Amino acid sequence: RERLAHLSSLQDALNLLRKSKNIIVLSGAGISTSCGIPDFRSSTGLYAQLQDEGRYELDDPQQMFDIRYFKEKPEVFYSFAKQIYPSNFVPSPCHRWIKMLEDKGVLLRNYTQNIDTLESLAGVTKVLQCHGSFKTASCLRCKTRVPGQTIEPYIMAQKIPFCGTCRQQRDAELEIKRAQKQAKKKSKGKAKASWDDEDEDETGEEDEWGGGEPGIIKPDITFFGQALDSEFDECLFKDREEVDLLVIIGTSLKVAPVSEVLTHIPHSVPQIYINLTPVHHVQPDICLLGDADSIVTYLSSELGWSVPPPAAVVH
Numbered sequence: 009r010e011r012l013a014h015l016s017s018l019q020d021a022l023n024l025l026r027k028s029k030n031i032i033v034l035s036g037a038g039i040s041t042s043c044g045i046p047d048f049r050s051s052t053g054l055y056a057q058l059q060d061e062g063r064y065e066l067d068d069p070q071q072m073f074d075i076r077y078f079k080e081k082p083e084v085f086y087s088f089a090k091q092i093y094p095s096n097f098v099p100s101p102c103h104r105w106i107k108m109l110e111d112k113g114v115l116l117r118n119y120t121q122n123i124d125t126l127e128s129l130a131g132v133t134k135v136l137q138c139h140g141s142f143k144t145a146s147c148l149r150c151k152t153r154v155p156g157q158t159i160e161p162y163i164m165a166q167k168i169p170f171c172g173t174c175r176q177q178r179d180a181e182l183e184i185k186r187a188q189k190q191a192k193k194k195s196k197g198k199a200k201a202s203w204d205d206e207d208e209d210e211t212g213e214e215d216e217w218g219g220g221e222p223g224i225i226k227p228d229i230t231f232f233g234q235a236l237d238s239e240f241d242e243c244l245f246k247d248r249e250e251v252d253l254l255v256i257i258g259t260s261l262k263v264a265p266v267s268e269v270l271t272h273i274p275h276s277v278p279q280i281y282i283n284l285t286p287v288h289h290v291q292p293d294i295c296l297l298g299d300a301d302s303i304v305t306y307l308s309s310e311l312g313w314s315v316p317p318p319a320a321v322v323h
């Protein structure tokens with residue numbers, strides 16, 4: 009108890025939680041570390057690990073999630089992706105706490121930056137996965153969207169998945185060209201085109217497809233350099249009218265535009281920041297520093313709220 013923030017803040021937090029009816033929970037990687045998933049920016053986080061391993065030859069570990077780098081070297085992301093692919097993780101007390109807020113009818117929305125889908129696994133339905141997820145994947149060339157399971161075997165085999173729709177389209181177009189070429193030859197009454205003619209035609213076909221490769225499929229997780237889904241702005245535009253408390257849990261608030269939620273909601277809305285380490289670039293009204301699971305468990309016990317027990321999770 010002494011390790012939590014000073015008591016007046018804690019009392020304020022309890023009072024706010026007691027009376028609020030439309031709570032936005034803004035969450036980040038810190039709510040999943042107790043599930044065994046590393047965060048990004050801690051000394052033991054993913055970026056430090058990528059830096060230490062040095063095996064991907066990145067100038068900056070954030071390049072792993074940079075869209076320009078991905079287009080240039082997709083093999084780097086696909087040799088690493090299985091490390092972050094959601095597997096048999098069980099939701100933390102924090103995830104279950106958010107679910108409890110929803111069950112109590114006071115959760116306006118959970119804006120999560122996490123791609124581990126543990127909020128959904130905990131049963132939270134009012135969740136917006138601001139940075140997307142592995143649930144779907146899209147072709148960078150023709151934009152066809154496929155279920156995430158389609159590329160799961162590729163992720164596990166550390167191989168690049170190429171787009172089936174592009175491939176079909178390419179094959180169909182090449183087939184038409186071949187037929188047109190045959191027809192042209194026939195109409196000219198030639199039994200065989202000259203070598204020069206043939207080379208010219210073949211090169212033309214290949215060029216149209218940029219060397220003949222179909223598009224690369226990328227999981228629909230938001231990379232640096234990619235815009236967030238429009239749903240983010242739409243939800244925030246709506247929610248800012250209703251929100252009466254912002255609870256921020258387990259995020260360094262370093263990545264915009266999610267970090268800007270703080271400034272996009274009215275200044276009169278109080279903010280509670282629950283995190284292991286303090287933030288210096290923003291000043292939330294109340295900071296409760298410590299392990300997020302312990303803090304939300306403590307808050308619930310003080311409020312007499314019961315958090316749902318860990319459910320048997322079927323994968």
Ligand code: OAD
Nearest residue numbers: 036037038041047048049121258259260283284285299300
């Ligand atoms: P960060 O790693 O930047 O921040 C996680 C925060 O959680 C840190 O400040 C930790 O101190 C804190 N933390 C860790 N374990 C905790 C615990 N048990 N209890 C309380 N706090 C704890 O992760 P995010 O802020 O989520 O985006 O990162 C935001 C985005 O940056 C990610 O979604 C990802 C990343 O680059 C993309 O990849 C697009």
